[in-house]
Amino acid sequence: MDVQATDFLGAFDNIDESQKLIKETVRKFVTEKFQPNITENFEKGHFPKEYIKEMGNLGLLGCNLTGYGCAGLDEVSYGLIMKELERGDSGLRSFASVQSSLAMYAIHAFGSENQKNEFLPRMAKGEIVGCFGLTEPDFGSNPAGMKTFAKKDGDDWILNGSKTWITNAPIANVAIVWAQTESGIRGFLIEKGTKGFSAPEIHHKLSLRASITGSLYFDNCRIPKSNMLEKTIGLKNALMCLNQARFGIIFGVLGAAEDCLNEALSYTKERIMFQKPLASFQLIQRKLAIMATEIAKGNLLAMQLAKLKHEKSIQPAQISMGKQNNVQIALDCARTTRDILGANGISGEYRCMRHMCNLESVYTYEGTNDIHILVVGQQLTGIPAFE
Structure with missing residues (x-):
């Protein structure tokens, strides 16, 4: 076979x-x-x-x-x-x-x-870096409540507010920032060096440590009208961007899950316990089989969603189902591999603990696990349960 x-x-x-x-x-x-x-x-x-x-x-x-x-x-x-x-x-x-x-x-x-x-x-070309400013200190799962505000002033906009947990922020040359205006939420391009704009790094992370994360602060930032994303008409445009990234996560986390399963297989075949390979024990084989099964299901889900996206028929709730399911699969695989490796699993010489720590963040960002489940629930029942 x-x-x-x-x-x-x-x-x-x-x-x-x-x-x-x-x-x-x-x-x-x-x-x-x-x-x-x-x-x-x-x-x-x-x-x-x-x-x-x-x-x-x-x-x-x-x-x-x-x-x-x-x-x-x-x-x-x-x-x-x-x-x-x-x-x-x-x-x-x-x-x-x-x-x-x-x-x-x-x-x-x-x-x-x-x-x-x-x-x-x-x-x-990678010559300049961008970031995406939506999440605020008090508004994560409810971005519609954002307080960052852009006010028209002649031919310019004056921006005040803050964003946090923004990947790439400290190294970004341009930030895509979403702000309330008198006519609704709009998107703006904020270039590095704009007076009143700062992007300090967030330190002491225990997850995604090989990623750079920061906050965005706007103190009377004057932005020319040419820097507004002219086709933005509300929060739905920001959510459209998020769905693009969530689709990538559906595939991405399978790479982490795959790496963990490969590490578990290699380790258990080489590790000798009671005079025989760890892989020969029923409990270990059960864990390996469950991991392989869940990854296989995640692969099929990802490929079906890619088909729907290619056909331009994919729905946000379908992306939510895929993101929630595959991140959970990957996190479970990382935790199981860490368990199989025992004390060695917490060592940086192995990969599973690093993946596990990272996936704890992926489980939460770009829509928490619970929020994505509620999106699917709303699709099934027609009743929003977010409040």
């Missing part, structure tokens, strides 16, 4: 040659360039910025957008890229997700031609 432990049902068997090449190229980059230093970078809380331009050269940034220097790849290729990046570390995938599916997508979908031509080609 010729099956892959991490794709037991062959969900990816029928990807085409170009998709296979993309997957192999990203896997080689992650294995040869990124992984050798990830333990040290995680321990130091360091994001390796030196790989940003290389990711741009490989066409990984904004890869499923068309025009403006973007690769214009299909949704499966995008998903496979996210999967391979997160196999390396959730922080690496988070950088690419924010750059591509939040910042670049917002400009691509809602920006003017001038904005697209000015920012997207350089962002695709």
